[in-house]
Amino acid sequence: MSRGVSSWIIATGQAWKLYGAVAGFTASLGLLTAACFSLASSGRFFMALAACGLFLGCATFVWFAAVLRCPSCRAKLVWTMASSRPHSSWIIDLAALDRCPACNRELDRISRPQP
Ligand SMILES: [Zn+2]
Numbered sequence: 001m002s003r004g005v006s007s008w009i010i011a012t013g014q015a016w017k018l019y020g021a022v023a024g025f026t027a028s029l030g031l032l033t034a035a036c037f038s039l040a041s042s043g044r045f046f047m048a049l050a051a052c053g054l055f056l057g058c059a060t061f062v063w064f065a066a067v068l069r070c071p072s073c074r075a076k077l078v079w080t081m082a083s084s085r086p087h088s089s090w091i092i093d094l095a096a097l098d099r100c101p102a103c104n105r106e107l108d109r110i111s112r113p114q115p
Pocket of ligand 1: 073074102
């Protein structure tokens with residue numbers, strides 16, 4: 001296997017979305033960690049921090065699912081994969097895709113999204 005795991009995502013210029021999702025999930029995790037720490041000290045901000053963390057996590061996933069699309073048919077690939085594969089492996093299958101599950105075109109052949 002010489003291909004990178006997320007090759008088609010990078011080849012179609014969508015790598016920044018992946019980094020954006022990672023940043024969003026990291027921030028969400030940070031808020032939840034802060035919520036746990038606040039519970040240990042006073043607990044006053046626990047609900048606010050936990051709610052923000054959970055909201056940010058959900059919002060990041062929804063955004064990521066909405067923006068990561070097939071460059072030719074605009075299918076929402078995160079939705080497609082998350083709903084059709086087992087929960088443990090869909091993200092690996094998503095990154096390793098070489099063809100779009102909706103239109104069956106080769107994903108990394110297309111260098112730029114169609115307008
Ligand atoms: Zn497609």
